[in-house]
Structure formats: C-alpha cells, structure tokens
Amino acid sequence: MAFPNPSSLWRLGSSYAAAGILAGAFGAHGLKARGVSADSIASFQTASHYAVFNGLALLVLSLHPRFSVHRFSGPAIAAGTFLFSGSIWALVLDRERFKFMGPITPMGGMLMIAGYVSLAL
Numbered sequence: 001m002a003f004p005n006p007s008s009l010w011r012l013g014s015s016y017a018a019a020g021i022l023a024g025a026f027g028a029h030g031l032k033a034r035g036v037s038a039d040s041i042a043s044f045q046t047a048s049h050y051a052v053f054n055g056l057a058l059l060v061l062s063l064h065p066r067f068s069v070h071r072f073s074g075p076a077i078a079a080g081t082f083l084f085s086g087s088i089w090a091l092v093l094d095r096e097r098f099k100f101m102g103p104i105t106p107m108g109g110m111l112m113i114a115g116y117v118s119l120a121l
Contacts (some may be wrong), residue, residue: 004074006062013058020051047088054081076115083108
C-alpha cells in the first residue's frame with residue numbers, strides 16, 4: 001500500500017494526538033520537578049498542542065475521499081509535525097545534546113503550512 005493512504009494518515013493522526021496528550025501531561029507535571037524554566041515548559045506545551053491539533057487534522061484528512069491520498073498535503077503535515085514538535089521536545093529535554101535541532105523547528109512549521117496551503121489549491 002502506497003503512502004499516503006487513509007489508513008496510514010489515520011494511524012499517524014491518532015499517534016500524534018496521543019503523543020501530544022502524553023507530552024502535555026508530562027510537560028505540566030514532570031518538567032517542573034526537573035527544574036525546567038517556565039518559558040521552556042511553555043514551549044513544550046506549544047509543541048504538545050501542535051501535535052494534538054495536527055493529529056486531529058490528519059484524522060479528518062484520512063476521511064476525505066480526495067485528500068486522503070493527496071501526494072503532498074498529508075505527508076507534509078505529518079513530517080512538519082514530527083520536525084516541529086519533536087525538535088521542541090528534544091530541545092527542552094536536553095538543549096546541549098540536541099542544539100543542532102534549533103533550525104529544524106521552523107522548517108517543520110513551514111512544512112505544516114505548506115501542507116495546509118496545498119489543500120486549498
């Protein structure tokens with residue numbers, strides 16, 4: 001089965017939504033115990049929100065007869081979410097080890113935007 005397809009978008013969407021909820025809970029409770037700054041916790045929560053929102057969007061997209069197999073939109077939203085949220089989570093958890101990921105965050109954001117714009121075209 002080729003990617004994208006409704007089943008793969010559904011699985012990715014549900015995985016991102018679950019990861020966002022789990023990360024959000026960890027960010028609200030676990031990061032404070034680790035002495036993480038309020039600004040970093042806010043960034044972690046932003047990444048969690050984007051994961052949930054884009055996960056829900058992928059779930060909806062998987063139900064659309066035309067866009068569930070669109071060659072660009074679903075993969076761009078999925079990859080952008082992974083890069084955007086994943087890089088922020090990594091940077092908050094260990095900035096020194098993952099400092100190379102700083103420039104990846106805006107690239108993920110641009111991919112998400114491009115994915116949504118491609119749905120309108």
